[in-house]
Each structure stands twice: as structure tokens, then as C-alpha cells.
Amino acid sequence: MHGDLKPEHLLVDGERLHVVDWEASACGPAVVDYTDVVFHLVRDLLYEGVPPEQVPVDLLTAMPFSGPVLAWRLLLWLDRRRPHDIDLLSTHDVSRLAAEEQPTAAYRALARSVAVLRAAGVPR
Numbered sequence: 001m002h003g004d005l006k007p008e009h010l011l012v013d014g015e016r017l018h019v020v021d022w023e024a025s026a027c028g029p030a031v032v033d034y035t036d037v038v039f040h041l042v043r044d045l046l047y048e049g050v051p052p053e054q055v056p057v058d059l060l061t062a063m064p065f066s067g068p069v070l071a072w073r074l075l076l077w078l079d080r081r082r083p084h085d086i087d088l089l090s091t092h093d094v095s096r097l098a099a100e101e102q103p104t105a106a107y108r109a110l111a112r113s114v115a116v117l118r119a120a121g122v123p124r
Contacts, residue, residue: 057107
């Protein structure tokens with residue numbers, strides 16, 4: 001797995017796609033990379049001002065999904081922000097996201113959570 005997939009690590013050259021910055025690569029489940037793509041897309045759209053209900057979650061359901069990995073990715077992002085930012089997310093919200101079995105519902109919940117965190121001043 002790449003370990004840090006996000007738009008900055010994807011370069012397009014004509015019709016070819018290049019993936020760069022492999023320093024975090026490791027052996028592991030591909031769903032981690034798919035979750036990174038979903039997380040960064042949702043977060044970046046919200047931080048660009050797209051309302052949560054307009055995030056195209058239906059398009060994201062073609063990729064493999066794991067509620068626990070999605071919850072972990074959200075917590076990883078918060079853990080890398082200011083020390084108190086992680087306290088803005090309740091354990092109930094994390095548990096509910098981890099237990100979600102439907103990708104669309106999980107991505108909508110992620111969008112709502114990130115929108116609330118953005119409104120609370122959490123830096124991108």
C-alpha cells in the first residue's frame with residue numbers, strides 16, 4: 001500500500017497517472033489507501049466550502065470500504081492537529097462511524113463530522 005494517498009501525491013501527465021512520495025509505503029490492506037482517498041476528498045471539498053450534503057458520496061462507493069478504517073483515519077487526522085482538537089469528536093460519533101456497514105451512510109457521517117470540526121476551527 002502507498003500509505004499516504006492524497007491529491008498532492010498524484011501527478012497527471014497527459015493520459016498517464018503517476019503516484020509519488022512512497023516513503024510511507026508498507027505491506028497492508030489496500031482498504032487503507034482507498035480510505036485515504038475518500039478521507040482527503042471529503043475533507044478537502046468541505047474545507048473548500050462545499051456543503052456536506054453536496055459531497056458526492058455516491059461516487060465513492062465503488063471503492064472498498066471499512067467503517068473501522070474510516071474512523072481510524074478521521075482520528076489520525078485529528079491527532080495531527082492541535083492537542084485539544086481530538087476532544088471535539090465524541091467517542092459515540094467515532095463508534096458509530098466504525099460500526100457503520102453502509103459506505104454511503106458512513107461517508108455522509110464523515111462529511112458531517114468534518115464540517116462540524118471545520119466550523120470549530122480545526123485547521124485543514
